[in-house]
Amino acid sequence: MTRMQVLAAGPHVTLQDGGRRGMMRFGVPASGALDRKALALANLALGNPPGAAGIEVSVAGLTLTCLDGPVSVSLTGGGFIVEHAGRRLGGWRVLTLRAGDDLTIRRGPWGSWCYLAFAGGLKAPLWLGSAATHGPTGFGGGQIGAGQVLKLVNPRQMAERALTCPVWARPRSVLHAVAGPQDRYFAAETLRTFFDSPFHVTDAWDRMGLRLRGPLVAPEGALSIPSQAILRGSVQVAGDGVATVLLSDHQTTGGYPKIATLLADDIDGLVQLRPRDALRFTAVTPEEAIALARQRAAAFAAFAARITP
Amino acid sequence: MRPVFHPVADHAVLVEFADQIDPAAHAAVLRLDQALAAQPFAGFAEAIPAFVTLLVDFDPAATDHARVIHHLRGLLEVPVSARPAPVLHEVPVCYEQDFAPDLPDVARACGLTPEAVIAAHLAGRYEVAMYGFAPGYAYLSGVPEAIRLDRKPSPKRGVAAGSVIIAGAQCLVTTLTMPTGWWIIGHSPLKILTGETDHPFRFEVGDHIAFRRIRAEALP
Numbered sequence: 001m002t003r004m005q006v007l008a009a010g011p012h013v014t015l016q017d018g019g020r021r022g023m024m025r026f027g028v029p030a031s032g033a034l035d036r037k038a039l040a041l042a043n044l045a046l047g048n049p050p051g052a053a054g055i056e057v058s059v060a061g062l063t064l065t066c067l068d069g070p071v072s073v074s075l076t077g078g079g080f081i082v083e084h085a086g087r088r089l090g091g092w093r094v095l096t097l098r099a100g101d102d103l104t105i106r107r108g109p110w111g112s113w114c115y116l117a118f119a120g121g122l123k124a125p126l127w128l129g130s131a132a133t134h135g136p137t138g139f140g141g142g143q144i145g146a147g148q149v150l151k152l153v154n155p156r157q158m159a160e161r162a163l164t165c166p167v168w169a170r171p172r173s174v175l176h177a178v179a180g181p182q183d184r185y186f187a188a189e190t191l192r193t194f195f196d197s198p199f200h201v202t203d204a205w206d207r208m209g210l211r212l213r214g215p216l217v218a219p220e221g222a223l224s225i226p227s228q229a230i231l232r233g234s235v236q237v238a239g240d241g242v243a244t245v246l247l248s249d250h251q252t253t254g255g256y257p258k259i260a261t262l263l264a265d266d267i268d269g270l271v272q273l274r275p276r277d278a279l280r281f282t283a284v285t286p287e288e289a290i291a292l293a294r295q296r297a298a299a300f301a302a303f304a305a306r307i308t309p
Numbered sequence: 310m311r312p313v314f315h316p317v318a319d320h321a322v323l324v325e326f327a328d329q330i331d332p333a334a335h336a337a338v339l340r341l342d343q344a345l346a347a348q349p350f351a352g353f354a355e356a357i358p359a360f361v362t363l364l365v366d367f368d369p370a371a372t373d374h375a376r377v378i379h380h381l382r383g384l385l386e387v388p389v390s391a392r393p394a395p396v397l398h399e400v401p402v403c404y405e406q407d408f409a410p411d412l413p414d415v416a417r418a419c420g421l422t423p424e425a426v427i428a429a430h431l432a433g434r435y436e437v438a439m440y441g442f443a444p445g446y447a448y449l450s451g452v453p454e455a456i457r458l459d460r461k462p463s464p465k466r467g468v469a470a471g472s473v474i475i476a477g478a479q480c481l482v483t484t485l486t487m488p489t490g491w492w493i494i495g496h497s498p499l500k501i502l503t504g505e506t507d508h509p510f511r512f513e514v515g516d517h518i519a520f521r522r523i524r525a526e527a528l529p
Contacts, residue, residue, distance in 0.1 A: 021354070021355070022354065022355045023355075024355055024357045024366075025355065025356065025357050025358060025440060025514060026440050026444065026445060026509075026510045027440035027441055027442065027443055027444045027445055027446050027447075028444045028445075128509055129506075134444065136443065137443070137444065137485055139444070177318070178316060178317065178318050178319070180315050180316075180317065181315035181316075181317050181323040181325075225328065226327075226328070226329065226330045226359065226360040226361045226362070227359055227360060227439070227441055227448075228323070228359040228360070228361070228362040228364065229323070229357035229359055229362065229364035231317065231318065231320075231321060231364070231366070233318055251441065251442055251443070252357065252440065252441055253357070253359055253439060253440070253441030253442070254441070261317050261318035261321075262318060263318055263319045264318065264319060264320055265319075286316035286319075286373075286374045287373070287374075287375075289316075289318060289319035289369075290319055290369050290373045290374070292319065293319040293320070293369040293370075294369065294370060297369075297370055
């Protein structure tokens, strides 16, 4: 049995995987990595399935000690600082941990979330078939805390190497969105304001959603609509006109109108922004959205093929 | 009933049958949801039924909004076959004082005795309209007119899982300890999150519910 012991973990450090899909009709959001591409790349770099469980590390950081080794791990996501066995490194690399090695991951020059994957995999408690932590209940893999011992499955060792962080895996300040589905509740001028104006990330965020600072984009009249499905990436506007982008642990239904919905791929880049960073929404048609999704999926697949051992 | 189709982002279509809560629109949502489950399209991911809408999520690598809308229109044109009789679940509820802190207030606000509130609640015919808010929170439509109240002015924290709560035409049996602004009129030992791997949720959307009164001694 190969084990890692957690020496220190800040808030918002959780076990996540590719998400618990297909259960929104029962009130269960997918949860899973906030930056899905980063977790998938961390896994692929080790030869793991892209949706395998890993650790989502917040800017509050994580320190582990390797109780038994060797095992290779990978780090992707934000540009975090990684300290390993006396070396100070950046993120985006494959490392091998030996028994007695400490690994510290902490806030670096950019990004909000770092992903740590283990070659072979991590033994994680499952809820409804997935290790993704559902924040509001803690069901699934759960919050990572000091003293906890993580058990690895089929640990493997591989060559240490640096990984290139592709441009499309960096924080993204221009976000593509399709208007609606409740855009008709907003005045034409409000929609123009939404798509033309800079917004900023605020400190009011969690894994359910991220409140934005920017122009108020209040709906006209309809402050509430019959409760209906919400998606990761829905931009919901309450009566006060403040826009909130819903993230992985979102409630599955709600009655606030959605002015726009982000393309799935752009959410990965949004979550890597930091409070006070500026961002802007660009309107695309549904046809353009599909074309962009396919083009980006192709770029991801090409890169994934290159880094998979 | 002709819905409006709204393309959503790069991976979903929202099918909207009405913009106000309406029983005919909800029946249309359930029919389309069932037809889609019986005849999914290539690239179908999941469908999320709500009061008057069905959200259909898809994989953009496999299909697009226009093709999904075309498929859904096809399903809507098929003559309506009689819906199979919905599953009926009996849900036990204990209305005794310790488990029904808001029963006296509900009775006062409705101008009824607590017994009459219980009788009205038991007489209701309920349908699982949708899930939302939190895992396993099934919104049960069908609270009788006589005991429909707006939610309380301020929510109560730490309301125990299993609480039977009402607001407006909706009733809910909670699955988690959560705050709620709804009126707590009883407690049910029935687990909606079953913990069973192959059947994790007690109800499907569209199922029917009848409440049955139990005494506190019958609670585990």
